[in-house]
Amino acid sequence: MRRLFWLSVGAGAGVYATHRVKRRVERFARTWSPEGVAARAVTAGHGAGARLRHFAHDVRTEMEAREVELREAIEIDQAPPEPSEVRRRRVLKARIIDDDKDGH
Template sequence: MFRRTFWFTTGAAAGVWATTKVNRKLKQLTPESLAATAANKALETGQRLKDRAVGFALDVRDNMARREAELGEALGIDAPPGPAAPRRYAAIENDRSNPKYIENPTYTHNRNEDY
């Protein structure tokens, strides 16, 4: 009698355990769960890449400053660079040879008017 009770209880426990495992796996395989898992993995990967890129940029900046100092010493340039020269912009001439020139613009349709 005790053996039957033992094996019945063992079978029931194994059934509950297997059912729980299968239900958890099925919930993990739903489209919503897969999308959430993929989004979380993408966010983690993006954060890792961002951290590496920031670290790389800082390393590049430090090495660039060190190399500029070395070159400045080698060339005898100790003064920091002065302000940059102002940029010059080409003026667009209003002449008939310029394709952007419009003498008298007239618009046949105003989208803001009510007809």
């Protein structure tokens, strides 16, 4: 009686394992069939297009914010100063150093 029990448990486990393996193999074959690959490519293409549009929107938004910061930094939108307000700057002469004098 005990042997019959274990024989039926083994047979049941074998049938169950065979069924599970068969389902996995069929799913794998369906996934890598030409139709499955085409369906995944289409799905990925739609997702990539949406992500690309979202990225482009983020870039435009940040670009506009950075442009405003730069314009404020260099005061480009303000009127030019009056000639009386412009300071005169003095240009200093550059000093030329010969290569043989610095010890090399």
